[in-house]
Amino acid sequence: MTIPARLLSTALALTLCACSRPHNDLTFWAMGRESEVVAELLPEFERTHPGVHVSVHQLPWTGAHAKLLTAVVGAATPDLAQLGNTWIPELAELHALEPLGPRVQHSVSVQPSDYFDGIWDTNVIDGVLYGVPWYVDTRLLFYRTDLLKQAGFDAPPENWKQWRQTMAAIKQRAGPGHFSILLPLNEFEPLTALALQQREPLLRDGGGRGNFDSPGFRKALGLYVEMFDRSWAPLVSEAQISNVWDEFGRGYFAYYISGPWNIGEFKRRLPPERSHDWMTAPLPGPDGPSASIAGGSSLVIFAKSPRKEQAWQLIEYLSRPDVQERFRTLTGDLPPRRSVWNLPALAADPYARAFRQQLERVRPAPKVPEWEHIEDEVKLVGELAATGQMTVEHAARELDRRVDAILEKRRWILARRGARG
């Protein structure tokens, strides 16, 4: 390259940098509601860290995944991002994320022991830590206390046997047109949560094959299908329920498996006369309280970031219990740290209590890049079984067949890695 050409390209590169982002701007990609709210937490960070300016980019959840992968391929990743924790295995596989283990070891504010184990674990891929949990998500029971009482029960069920008894009793009282539980057919979470309660892992051979044709999963799918067979649950998807809060208030169903955001929604949207007729309870397990999904978002730093130190300072700031408490009041998101749960506001909330108990027992989904595709198949095969187009045994075998096909490439990769050492 001649000198003028080199000058020209440098000048060009400089102008390009100048228009895309000012220097020393920490770029932070966030999604959905969190991306709108986090801006309110940043002035304090910028005040205590002079010279660092954070620019938040808002991504819609539906487009975020494609945008992240495109950014990795095009080497245009931000400094740090909010990441749904099921996306971590994929981005780790792409070597796009910075391992955070050493930084956490020297950190005063990020204390792994303060985090719920199952949630923390979703960020650890093959022994390497890639993210710090920001907020958590899990599924448990929302239920109508009055309907349960009318059916003759004072307390929510703790195991599947009691759960079945209550559903049968509620359905018997309610009659046709009303149901015991709502399990929208377009959601994979209820069935996945039941499956995570089993002793057998969902994948075997190091995530190379499906393990759905196992006694445990058949038991979980069996309960799921039974709820539809006995008309305890209506055969509907989310789109056919115009408004879950209205229908819950009307008693269309008594149990609803859902997540933390619905605490706020139910408080806001239920009619006043119903406002004391509902509560949350941990998800009943096969033989007593058991696992559920370990969902939520983590904060990650990208391997290509030139400002990792500042990015880590921002993660530490956002992980501080007092900042997390402010974040919770702004979004309603539940915090991943026990110390935040011990603060008076959250400790006093009766609706959040069941979440605290459930979060101590959450289990991560298998950490393979293909998991979201597998989840989709779990949902589809669950729908086939629920609508009676497949028996439970047939569905379990079919799911294994489909999942094994999805994981074919992974088996080849694992075999090659094994051969190399």
Place this chain on the structure above:
Amino acid sequence: MRPNLAGWCFAGPALVVIAVFFMLPVAAAFVLSLTDFDIYAIADPANLRVVWLHNYVQLLRTALFWKALGNTLYFVVVGVPLSIVVSLATAVLLDSELARFKGAFRTALFAPVVTTVVAVAVVWRNLFHARYGWINYALGAVGIAPVDWLGNPHWSMPAIILFAVWKNFGINMIIFVAALQAIPRELYEAARIEGASATQQFRLVTLPLLGPTLLMVGIVTMAGYFQLFAEPYVMTQGGPLQSTVSALYLMYEQGFKWWSLGVASAVAFALFALMLASTALLLRATRARLAAWGG
């Protein structure tokens, strides 16, 4: 030699653009369809395997691929004729000498074409709602039981077709209006003097003279309808029970949701072959008819 050079100079820029922005990507996509390109290959090119025709063979063995093809054909076979009939009917009405406020009606009927799919899909989702939607309300008024439009696998595709036809008929309508205006009025006058009824005039004068336009509209509409994607994407996400998964929707899921770009490219080429075959078939079938009409 001279005239040749001049010709190349004129065609050159266009050819370069077509080569760079069309031929090259298509060739690249074809090469991609012979590999198992996925996120592992993005991580490390050594993870890329050349699988030759395996993606295609595997597709032919996948039930969902056939289902998606079936859904797409359903949409094309019902949707294209329906769309053309509606466009032609509205065009004839607009062209009629009895019609008043032609400008206003033309604008109103064309309006759906310029709306965004996502915005009107929200409106139509509410219209289609099983318990609270206006369509079922209207059906109820004439004694028809409510239909679970978007929740019942038998009704989801008809619902998508209705929505797509409403959204797209305006553009063909405008083309037909222009073609109708080009038909000399004397022909109708002559036909009337000969004692032809309105139906006879339409069948023997209008249709034959619209022949070439009909063929063009048919081909363009068919090519467009084969690429069904946005409607199921915003209305049903392919559900219920995958009854609205189209070939292109399958490609999107494989390519941009699961990042199996090799398989997605194979789907794209399979769809391309299908579209090419159906267009050739349509051309051949109509050419004979056009010759008979003398068009």
